[in-house]
Amino acid sequence: MIPQSYEEWRHCITVICDQPLTRPFIEARIRALNTPTDHMTAKFVQLYGDEQRARTLDWFERAKREL
Template sequence: MKPPAIPDSYATWRHCITVECGIPLTVEFIQRRLAVLTHTKEYETQRLAEVYGVRHGQTVLA
């Protein structure tokens, strides 16, 4: 079964990042992502809201 285009759970997201993208989930990686996604003026944060909606961005940070 093909995973959803937008991960719908932590397990799906983790598989996408670590297996499909080959990115290790290090403390540094998580800290960098959270630093970007908690600032609404950051381009990546604005794109996340534009493409997936504000609610999805809030879910990501929850």
């Protein structure tokens, strides 16, 4: 399942994956998603496309603002 909304994404991260949205985790993911040469980012784009990368980056930014 590819999340289509912030709420779906947040549920996937925090409930299904049991990953707390802590400041260090969020900031690490923001850095990675902004780095095209990051191995995991390149794989993410290969699998889901750059539009989904940008959407996911926006969701991490929103989660950071909500801390």
